[in-house]
Amino acid sequence: MLSIENLTYRIAGREILSGANAHLPAGRRIGLVGRNGAGKSTLLRLVLGDAVPDGGDISRPAAWRIGSVAQEAPGGDASLIDTVLSADDERLRLLAESETERDGHRLGEIHARLDAIDAYAAPSRAASILAGLGFSAPEQLRPCGEFSGGWRMRVALASILFAAPDLLLLDEPTNYLDLEGVLWLEDYLRRYRGTVIIVSHDRDLLDALAEFILHLEHGRLTLYSGNYETFAETREARRALDAAFARKQEAARRHMQEFVDRFRYKQSKARQAQSRLKMIARLKPIDIPLDEHVAPIRLPEPSPSSPPLLSLDRIAVGYEPGRPVLEDVSLRLDPDDRIALLGQNGNGKSTLAKLIAGKLEHFSGEMVRARKLLPGYFAQHQLDELDGALTPLQTLAHLRPRRSERELRTQLAGFGLSGDKALTRVGQLSGGERARLMLALSTLDSPNLLILDEPTNHLDIDAREQLLVALNDFDGAVVLVSHDRRLIEATVDRLLLVADGTVRMFDGDLEDYRRQILSPAKGPREKRHNARKSDARRGGAERRAQLKPLREKAAAAEREIARLTRDIAEFDTALSAPELHAREPSKASELSRQRALAMRALADAETRWLAASQAYEDALAEA
Numbered sequence: 001m002l003s004i005e006n007l008t009y010r011i012a013g014r015e016i017l018s019g020a021n022a023h024l025p026a027g028r029r030i031g032l033v034g035r036n037g038a039g040k041s042t043l044l045r046l047v048l049g050d051a052v053p054d055g056g057d058i059s060r061p062a063a064w065r066i067g068s069v070a071q072e073a074p075g076g077d078a079s080l081i082d083t084v085l086s087a088d089d090e091r092l093r094l095l096a097e098s099e100t101e102r103d104g105h106r107l108g109e110i111h112a113r114l115d116a117i118d119a120y121a122a123p124s125r126a127a128s129i130l131a132g133l134g135f136s137a138p139e140q141l142r143p144c145g146e147f148s149g150g151w152r153m154r155v156a157l158a159s160i161l162f163a164a165p166d167l168l169l170l171d172e173p174t175n176y177l178d179l180e181g182v183l184w185l186e187d188y189l190r191r192y193r194g195t196v197i198i199v200s201h202d203r204d205l206l207d208a209l210a211e212f213i214l215h216l217e218h219g220r221l222t223l224y225s226g227n228y229e230t231f232a233e234t235r236e237a238r239r240a241l242d243a244a245f246a247r248k249q250e251a252a253r254r255h256m257q258e259f260v261d262r263f264r265y266k267q268s269k270a271r272q273a274q275s276r277l278k279m280i281a282r283l284k285p286i287d288i289p290l291d292e293h294v295a296p297i298r299l300p301e302p303s304p305s306s307p308p309l310l311s312l313d314r315i316a317v318g319y320e321p322g323r324p325v326l327e328d329v330s331l332r333l334d335p336d337d338r339i340a341l342l343g344q345n346g347n348g349k350s351t352l353a354k355l356i357a358g359k360l361e362h363f364s365g366e367m368v369r370a371r372k373l374l375p376g377y378f379a380q381h382q383l384d385e386l387d388g389a390l391t392p393l394q395t396l397a398h399l400r401p402r403r404s405e406r407e408l409r410t411q412l413a414g415f416g417l418s419g420d421k422a423l424t425r426v427g428q429l430s431g432g433e434r435a436r437l438m439l440a441l442s443t444l445d446s447p448n449l450l451i452l453d454e455p456t457n458h459l460d461i462d463a464r465e466q467l468l469v470a471l472n473d474f475d476g477a478v479v480l481v482s483h484d485r486r487l488i489e490a491t492v493d494r495l496l497l498v499a500d501g502t503v504r505m506f507d508g509d510l511e512d513y514r515r516q517i518l519s520p521a522k523g524p525r526e527k528r529h530n531a532r533k534s535d536a537r538r539g540g541a542e543r544r545a546q547l548k549p550l551r552e553k554a555a556a557a558e559r560e561i562a563r564l565t566r567d568i569a570e571f572d573t574a575l576s577a578p579e580l581h582a583r584e585p586s587k588a589s590e591l592s593r594q595r596a597l598a599m600r601a602l603a604d605a606e607t608r609w610l611a612a613s614q615a616y617e618d619a620l621a622e623a
Helices: 038-048 082-083 090-099 103-114 119-132 147-162 179-190 203-209 227-264 267-282 347-357 380-385 390-399 403-412 419-423 431-442 461-472 487-491 511-516 529-573 585-622
Strands: 002-011 014-024 029-033 054-059 064-069 167-171 195-198 212-218 220-225 312-319 323-332 339-340 362-369 375-379 449-451 477-481 492-499 502-505
Touching: 002 038, 014 038, 014 212, 014 220, 029 038, 029 227, 029 449, 038 064, 038 167, 038 195, 064 147, 082 119, 082 431, 090 119, 103 119, 103 487, 119 147, 119 179, 147 179, 179 203, 179 212, 179 487, 179 511, 195 203, 195 362, 203 227, 203 312, 203 487, 212 227, 212 449, 220 227, 312 347, 339 511, 347 449, 347 477, 362 529, 375 380, 375 431, 380 431, 390 419, 390 431, 403 419, 403 431, 431 461, 461 487, 477 487, 487 511, 529 585
Parallel strands: 029 195, 029 212, 064 167, 167 195, 339 477, 339 492, 375 449, 449 477
Antiparallel strands: 002 014, 002 054, 212 220, 312 323, 312 362, 492 502
16 A cells, blocks of 8 residues: 655645645556646655655555656667666566576576566567557667657656556656557556556546546545546535535524624523534534636637538648658548547658648649638647747737737637736746647637647646537537547547558547557447447537537627626716716616616526526537
């Protein structure tokens, strides 16, 4: 068992952990969750021993080996397979000792231990892990230094999985993985024999893997049994019960205080008043953490367009003439299309996304773009291209100098970058805030086609949920590349597989694709099942069409509430003018009458807004 007792940790005087306690069972998979900045990575560093707490203690079995993914990507001339094999220190040490040991008894012990840790099958196991993370057999023999940083981080992940520590700490392990890698990792960790603590914003991964959820909030830790969905339901139910009890407690406190205030100085009631004062003092306040603010993500209304937005016919595209990445690509995009691109990294998903976005020219074939096509393109590499010395407001103003400051601030506010955040240097923003800025940049011209290449890597669970809702509310076309299955399943209608140098429709759903990735020989399930799932995806467009009137009705009521609230404030200002009633009684009477009408209209608008909002939320949940 891993025990955390009264743990306190401060950074620059700010308490990240405040008397935190938790007892984590051995051999189980535990999801560590909390808002960005809550201190999840800090807690892992404390468990790993890379940081020293200011108070409290972390204890674990002395024999446990602890491991986490190295923060520095491996490099150098060593091959991938050798890099992974070198992660098992005991195996390397025993193999080296076996080469020089002359004592027969000791040599027997060495070989017995090598057999016990399955050392001779290690190369096969290392190759299997690397293959699962997307490395072909020839690639496994190439030097680490030949690969990009993202691919080398996969090697770091492969190394720690191969080392198989008793306590495995994983901090956002899917950030450098594609969907295929995530599916493999999920399957691998499900069979892992040690204790796993995983920090992830991938809700599907936590639902599939976690046996417990450790929630970090306001410096405290709470352990919940079950996966993320169970945690969310349990926490909400607990908060509701606590809130109800707090209301009852406050009513009792108020009733006793009224008795005390009324009778404390009356001799016949003084003893009873004192008794109630003691009861009030014994009432322990119910600590109900305030809901943390979730910054919005609101996509602007798309520019009008007519079908097709884009038509590709037998296209070949790549980066070097004569060496196309994709060939014979034929595709049509309409204004209401929702498409996800599947396929392993390196197969051409990003190449196709750049082609559709107009960032890459094709070699051959025919491409026809609608005259009113306005693409908006988001890609992870763009985050590194932002100027850290500029503020978000300056970043937008540099690109659109003719836009007013009010317009630019409105655009930023739609992505949670309002107020001080709009004036904070980009270099000081969190990864999630920079991702929001890139979304604001991508949608600055109200595009009718959104191309999103891994938009969720730096977004936490709540922000991903905001993006999911925003995409479902968006009336334009969407092309999505993502390893977030929940986002794909909830927002797209068609799946395209980018593989073997071309693009084709995938006849199945994500569950079929998972089976195909983990058991390639089996392939998708029977076509009858696929057709049913395909019909379900096509129904996504119909459900969004049904949601739109409800959303518009709620928005209209909200606008009316805002207008009436302003009107009532103006009436109140006018009616508070000195001597109005004495000098102009008829005007005062008319203003009072209009205010009363406005108040009734406001109550009616609020009722309509509540009904429409509830109907929209119910319909969204059913969808």
